[in-house]
Amino acid sequence: MVNILDKAIAAVSPIAGYRRATARAALSILNNGTGYGNYGASHTSRAMRSWHVGGGSSKEDIEDNLDTLRKRSRDAYMGIPLAAGALKTLRTNVVGSGLVPTPQVDADYLHLTEEQADQLQAQITREFNLWADSTACDASGMDNFWRMQTLAFTSFLMNGDAFAAVQYRERPNWPYALQLRLIEADQVCSPGRSDRLAPCKVGGEDVFQIVQGVETNEAGEIIAYWVANRHPLEYDNPVPLAWNRVEAHDPATGAPNILCITQRERAGQRRGVPILAPVLPTLKQMGRYTEAELAAAIVSSSATLFIQRDAETNQAPFGEEPQDKAADPNTPPDELAINLGPAAVFDLAPGEKANLIDPKHPTTTYDGFMSAMSNQVATGIEVPSEVLYKKFSSNYSASRGSLNEFWRTCGVMRDSFADDFCQPTYEKWFAEAVARGRINAPGFFDDPAIAKAYTGCIWNGPARTNLDAKKEIEAAILRMDKGISTAEQETAQMTGGSWRANMRQRKSEMEKIKEVGCDGQTQFQDDPEDDK
Structure with missing residues (x-):
């Protein structure tokens, strides 16, 4: 002092x-x-x-910089191959063609026999597929539920978060009204593109803060989202920009009106960060370096020969057809220009010397440098470089170790996406199915515990990559024998399918095999070459 x-x-x-x-x-x-x-x-x-670091809250460090981060992330996705490959690799392995639900009804709590539970789960699967397989579940009418997952997850990776508005629309000859409308992150923004930092009244309710379109009360609880009527960056749209305030939850049921797909990094954070944000500087420099190397390689490959003649002649060099276009005033200028090109030959005026343009490019460390930088990018987004490049040149153990680490990342992201998008959608659909009488679930609307028992579900995605299928199967059998895992879990990991559905299908197949008189056994002989 x-x-x-x-x-x-x-x-x-x-x-x-x-x-x-x-x-x-x-x-x-x-x-x-x-x-x-x-x-x-x-x-x-x-x-x-x-x-020197100033520091700040999650708002100053994250939300205030999101507009720039989103634009640069999308630009990297559209113009830098490594960035596009990183996002597509995560999309393909986390969600793939869509996470598939496997109903897990709590039979004990609901006092159902095993047979009754199986029948109910089969009925739930059929009904959900009826809704999910149709484009009627998409408010835009373009995608079914599986493709909507892929789009929502890609948008989440690229922009840091993605939103889906829950709405209902009756359609003729269709049993369900539930629809989802995907909203890009930019469209959820503060009114007037500025934050309200002082407490105010909106609809008679105290509003403490609106940050990047997310409205909170004094306790910090999200109570509403502000959604623009069009994309804020759509400059040629004559419709004036306006905002709709959408309450985060239905006041009667508490169910979400807006699904927010995001992963938070800090307490108090309201919006997500693009996954490429920490590696954007490295990716941009790598993109520039690649363009420079490519341009240098093209110039190096375009050796051009200039030929001098002692006397004037009308003959074209090396027997090329003469192109007397210079005298024609209608000839475009670009056709008269002399450009570098492979095996290009130009005729010079008398008295000029002939020179061979032989550009040198001394850089020989491109592969090593890009590999080192790619490892940093891979570390920043938790995707091993072997997976990022789809190049497994190491031994089996090293490659399998990389895949295992990658699948840990995929597991975390898959669980988060299922919790934010898939499971809430499933519960919304289930409630409508029960209300319309298409699924019999006594007590569903009476007790949240009963509703949870009915809507238990596991979301299975793309199967793990198997470098050696035989070894993976043997390991799976050993895990099941020792009680470490279950047949349902192993089936989901290895094929992305359902063990129960497989058993039903196998039962049908075995009956058909007996009908035609086959024993159903396929004999394979070990090839001695496999052991070499």
């Missing part, structure tokens, strides 16, 4: 007062140089003295 003497000196001589204050601050830093003050928090070490 500044004492009386410091104040007096500053009043008489501001420069002397400033020097005293600076010296006092420096002395305070030196005196406090303990613990992290000597290392990561040091202000005096050469490595750290130029590392």
Whole structure:
């Protein structure tokens, strides 16, 4: 704290007062140089003295920069192959052609026999597929539920979050009214493109803050989303930009009106960050470097020969057809231009010398440099470089280790996506199916515990990549024998299917086999070459 003497000196001589204050601050830093003050928090070490960080809350660090991050992330996806490959690799392996539900009714709690539970689960699967297989579930009428998942997940990766509005629309000759309308992240934004930081009243309710279109009350609870009537970056649309306030939950049932697909990094964070955000600088520089290398390679391959003649002649060089277009005023200028090209030959005027353009490109470290940078990008997005490049050149153990780490990442992202998008949609559909009498679920609307028992579900996605199917199957059998895993879990991991559905299908197949008199056994002989 500044004492009386410091104040007096500053009043008489501001420069002397400033020097005293600076010296006092420096002395305070030196005196406090303990613990992290000597290392990561040091202000005096050469490595750290130029590392100045202002810091801020999740709003200042994240939400205030989202517009730029989204634009750059989308630009990287559209123009940098490595960025596009990273997002598509995650999309293909996390969601693929869509996560498929396997109903898991709590038979014990609902007092159902195993046979009754199986029948109910089969009926639920049939009814849900009826809704999900049709484009009627999409408010735009373009995609079914499976393709909507792929689009929603890709949008989440690219923009940091994605939204889906839950709405109902009756259609002739169709049993369900439930529809989802996907909303791109930019469309959920604050009214007037500015945040309301002071408490105010909206619809008679206290609003504490609106950050990037997310409205919260004083307790920090999300109570509404502000959705623009069109994309804010759509400049040629004559429709004036306006906002609709959509309550986050139905006040009567508490069910969500807006599904938000996101993964938070910090407490208090309201909007998601594009997955490419930490590696955008590296990706952009890699893209520029690749373009430069490609341009240099093209120039190097375009050796051009200039030929000098002692006397004027009308003959074309090396027997090429003469093109007397210069005299024609209608000839486009680009046809008269001399450009570098493979095996290009130009005729020169008398007296000029012939020179061979032989550009050199000394850089030979492109592969090594790009590989090192790609490893950093892969680490930042949790996708092993072997998976990112689809190149498994290491041994079996190393490749399998990379795949296992990748599938950990896929598992986390798949569970999060299922919780944010798939399961809420499934519960919305189930409630409508029960209300319309298409599924018999006594007590569903009476007790949330009963509703949860009916809507238990596992969402299975693309199967794991098997480098050696035989070894993977043997390991799966061993896990089941030791009680480490179940047949349902192993089937979902290895094929993405359902063990129960497989058993029903196998039962039907075995009956058909008996009808035609086959034993159903296929004999294989070991090939000695396989052991080499």
